[in-house]
Amino acid sequence: MEDEKNLFKEPYSEYGSYTYADYLTWEIDHMVELIKGKVFRQAAAAPRRIHQEISGRIFFKLYLKLEKKKCKVFSAPFDVRLPVKSKKHQDINTVVQPDICVVCDPEKLDDLGCVGAPDLIMEILSPSNNKKELQNKYEVYEESGVKEYWIIHPYEKTLLVYALIHGKYVPSKLFTLGDHVASKCIQGFVLDLDELFEGIESI
Template sequence: MDIEEKISKVEEPSAEYGVYTYEDYLSWNLDVMVELIKGKIFKKAAAAPRRRHQGISGNVFSSFHSFLKGKKCKVYEAPFDVRLPVKSKKNKDIHTVVQPDICVICDPSKLDDFGCIGAPDLIIEILSPGNNQLELTRKYDVYQESGVREYWIIHPDEHTLLVYTLVDGFYQPSRLMTHGDVVKSIAVPGFELELGEVFRDLD
């Protein structure tokens, strides 16, 4: 069974489909977007993200982009590969490659022509139907283990935002925030975002 066939059958990754690396990932010519988490293949949604998802992504990205002009930190939006090595940065040894909706990297040495290698300072994921389990469990675990300092989860339908901040190697959650709240980033000092702006012009 070739890789296209295997990926077409992926619902819940299992050992029967093997363990893959970033080297494998680079060799694939696929019609669907995939991520690797600890060597297992996860398909991104076959359909394009919903309009509300894209509206939120645009609002948040533009706020970071404006704030970071002329600063060392850089913001990127999907599709953008983030490789999270464990012991070696060689392509054949990297088993986790994700595409966060938005990420901020403040260490220029982590950036190369392929994206980011190493933990971004901040990752933002916007939930979509069908990807909640991936974002809330598997990605949470690898982001925490990799040392992502701050992880935001945005729920488009509920108009909420939850911030996880890394403290002594473990994530500490904020309270659930919504309209009227202002989120302040520890990973990007000085950045503040009114939640009303996140959910602006979605309807």
């Protein structure tokens, strides 16, 4: 019976500290992220329909905008490694899977995903989002040099942009229906929030 339990035991502990080298060895059927060595397990259930609809709409718009250009757009699951000391697997202790990210430096891309800060990261909030996790992500995105960090709340139909200025994030106003949100780092990309949230039911 003990052996049977061990078959389903997680290969990590909530109190442990891990690296990308550890992460690569885990055989698990759910998504996890590492933030400064700490494991954040994502909800076991698939993202809600509204989350996926918003993600799909944004990805489609970015894909069309960036097609045949240097910048590339990716959606989760997609590993983004944020190195501090070096790019060696054993030295990286932050690996995140943003809902959407745009990478404009081809040298940051490899077969495993992205190593280094994307230019733009978007996170779409859901009821399972952990406030501590979001705060930690804010810190590592700022420290690693992500130029823009967009947080989208599909149920409240709002969007907040953090822009990196002199190494620190500066928040925008809270955008909502009727607003058009332009990216400063992805030239020409503008999100019409009326279009984005059209048909999305509030809860």
